[in-house]
């Protein structure tokens with residue numbers, strides 16, 4: 001997998017969107033673009049809930065999309081204090097919710113890209129187009145591709161200088177695109193490809209936290 005952008009620090013990513021409002025992470029106290037942070041609100045039942053799409057009404061509190069920040073905020077009771085109530089969630093509960101939300105969001109966005117005609121799919125089709133010099137914004141390849149094919153796809157992505165994420169199953173990618181199975185999905189350049197890459201970079205963080 002190409003990891004060219006995965007090391008970029010969050011504070012560097014907001015450069016192309018200078019107008020986004022700034023919010024403070026209650027874990028590390030850094031001020032960042034609101035878009036880069038996770039929002040939490042108090043539900044009507046008095047629970048601290050993740051407001052991933054930042055659409056729920058009421059007072060919001062923010063953390064980085066980072067386990068350490070969430071853990072630090074939870075440990076110091078910052079979420080409940082800033083929200084003025086609520087049961088104290090555990091950091092791992094919140095982290096699991098975030099994992100699910102990031103997955104759903106990535107899948108939604110791939111579905112939207114398909115509807116917008118921003119997708120080329122199928123291992124052979126994508127490899128052929130890459131060989132012909134076609135440029136893509138992003139490749140998503142199924143995590144359960146056979147190692148030989150996976151290597152071929154990764155090499156082709158590398159040669160074409162396009163980021164390639166191994167994620168989801170062939171079946172899941174296929175079902176998003178109305179096919180039985182799809183090994184590779186290529187996204188054309190554009191804002192959807194950027195948004196999908198952001199979610200997949202978020203998803204990459206989970207492997208490190210629980211297995212590493």
Ligand SMILES: [Zn+2]
Nearest residue numbers: 025028064069
């Ligand atoms: Zn933070």
